[in-house]
Amino acid sequence: MSDTRQRRIDNLTDAARRKSQAKVKAAEAAIRRLIKRGDQVTFQAVQREAGVSQNFLYKNPDLRARIEHQRQTQRPTPRPVPAAVNTENNIVTALTAEVTRLKKQHRQEVTELRKALEQAHGENLALRRELQRRGGSDD
Secondary structure, eight states, X not given: OOHHHHHHHHHHHHHHHHHHHHHHHHHHHHHHHHHHHTOOOOHXXXXXXXXXXXXXXXXXXXXXXXXHHHHHHXXXXXXXXXXXXXXXXXXXXXXXXXHHHHHHHHHHHHHHHHHHHHHHHHHHHHXXXXXXXXXXXXX
């Protein structure tokens, strides 16, 4: 291999490494901002805040573990109900708002799980193809 070609390969490798490091820093900063604001830390929220793909977040073991940890420990704080809530109308309004919030949270979590499942299916397919390419059986 020529020196010029090796230098180009090294430059591209370094550029890819720097780009990945920048994405990691952006995601870490996004997680800190979300926590500071009291927002839920989810893959989708970090992706939007940091401008990185969810695929990148799922594939990076450190970021994935940190986000999953935050999701587990960062339970939504129950909204205080005003003491004057003693009419049926106010109770119904408060419960309707809570149901709406929970539905939104559920949809968000289902979307994240679907994306993770798609990622897993893609990795499974790639592994099956690699296995077939190497001459293994795919039962």
